[in-house]
Amino acid sequence: MPHGEYKTPGGKLVVVDFDLHDGRLTHVVVSGDFFLEPEDAIDQIAQALEGLPAAEMDEDAIAARVRQALPPDAALIGFSPEAVARAVRRAFA
Amino acid sequence: MSTPTSKPAIIREETPEERQRWRRYRWQLLIGPAFDPPMQMALDEVLTRRVGQGRRPPTLRFWEWSAPAVVLGRFQSLRNEVNLDLARQYGITVVRRITGGGAMLTEPGRVITYSIYTLPEHVEGLSFVDSYAYLDNWVIAGLRALGIDAWYEPINDITSAAGKIGGAAQARRFGAVLHHVTMAYDVSPQKVAEVLRIGQEKLSDKGIPSAAKRVAPLRQQTHLPREVIIDHLVAVFRERYGLEPGELLPDEIAEAEELVRTKFGTEAWTAALP
Numbered sequence: 001m002p003h004g005e006y007k008t009p010g011g012k013l014v015v016v017d018f019d020l021h022d023g024r025l026t027h028v029v030v031s032g033d034f035f036l037e038p039e040d041a042i043d044q045i046a047q048a049l050e051g052l053p054a055a056e057m058d059e060d061a062i063a064a065r066v067r068q069a070l071p072p073d074a075a076l077i078g079f080s081p082e083a084v085a086r087a088v089r090r091a092f093a
Numbered sequence: 094m095s096t097p098t099s100k101p102a103i104i105r106e107e108t109p110e111e112r113q114r115w116r117r118y119r120w121q122l123l124i125g126p127a128f129d130p131p132m133q134m135a136l137d138e139v140l141t142r143r144v145g146q147g148r149r150p151p152t153l154r155f156w157e158w159s160a161p162a163v164v165l166g167r168f169q170s171l172r173n174e175v176n177l178d179l180a181r182q183y184g185i186t187v188v189r190r191i192t193g194g195g196a197m198l199t200e201p202g203r204v205i206t207y208s209i210y211t212l213p214e215h216v217e218g219l220s221f222v223d224s225y226a227y228l229d230n231w232v233i234a235g236l237r238a239l240g241i242d243a244w245y246e247p248i249n250d251i252t253s254a255a256g257k258i259g260g261a262a263q264a265r266r267f268g269a270v271l272h273h274v275t276m277a278y279d280v281s282p283q284k285v286a287e288v289l290r291i292g293q294e295k296l297s298d299k300g301i302p303s304a305a306k307r308v309a310p311l312r313q314q315t316h317l318p319r320e321v322i323i324d325h326l327v328a329v330f331r332e333r334y335g336l337e338p339g340e341l342l343p344d345e346i347a348e349a350e351e352l353v354r355t356k357f358g359t360e361a362w363t364a365a366l367p
Contacts, residue, residue: 032168
């Protein structure tokens with residue numbers, strides 16, 4: 001099961017675990033010691049990565065996908081959509 | 094990335110305006126009695142709700158643990174963070190709290206844990222990051238008065254010249270703000286390292302890992318009994334902000350017991366992130 005981690009400098013750790021099915025991410029779990037409001041936004045972040053093609057190499061594109069899935073009032077403390085994207089790519093490194 | 098790469102140390106004393114914000118409320122103090130780990134998690138939720146509903150004044154609670162626990166942050170993966178076999182072997186209960194942040198090992202008499210339950214207006218205008226240091230300013234002052242060279246290390250660390258003392262975590266939930274802190278009083282770093290999995294990535298921007306993660310428990314730094322330190326911190330809070338003795342209400346305890354049954358004592362919650 002692919003597993004990627006990235007720690008934002010001065011911030012917190014983001015961990016991404018998932019399965020691969022037909023070249024796409026599935027059963028995605030995003031976890032870490034970050035702070036996030038509202039708490040349900042954790043599901044939206046994971047949902048944003050479901051079905052992502054494993055061939056997607058562009059961290060900005062992955063980050064944009066995460067950002068788009070977040071509610072407008074979401075607060076990410078100690079991490080960012082970019083940090084999530086980097087953790088995803090690290091799972092393939 | 095939005096997070097700063099340099100972490101300024103915060104020692105500064107609060108301004109009169111900042112102190113005045115605390116003094117808008119009639120703070121109530123709860124100390125003990127001892128509860129088991131799932132009940133502690135549930136009480137935090139119940140008391141946060143009560144303050145948000147205006148059914149209890151903003152409250153400071155010092156915890157007593159009746160049993161050892163690994164307390165996971167709201168967004169941590171159970172398997173990634175905890176050596177479950179070893180935790181079971183040691184008789185440690187694994188629970189998940191409602192705030193984010195990192196896992197901690199808490200044992201009766203070996204940590205000092207407190208919660209602040211307040212209203213969002215109390216920290217209005219402050220960023221999330223700034224509100225951490227703001228809500229713990231009295232503790233930094235209290236520790237410094239005990240002769241500890243303590244300061245706040247953003248986002249959420251209480252640290253000192255001798256090493257890290259503790260960490261804070263917050264949730265904005267139920268119309269209120271929960272801010273809780275656990276400080277090491279007499280922890281065994283050995284046991285922490287055995288039970289919690291701390292990956293290399295987490296240590297990656299902190300220089301030499303062993304030095305960066307060095308914990309400096311309060312017992313070692315003060316040679317004072319735990320109760321004396323708690324009494325001192327309570328006195329600092331009371332002197333600054335006012336504080337009246339309070340008690341947990343029977344229906345608050347009953348509501349927490351129900352939450353243990355339906356949430357905090359369930360596998361579904363503890364393994365919410367598997």
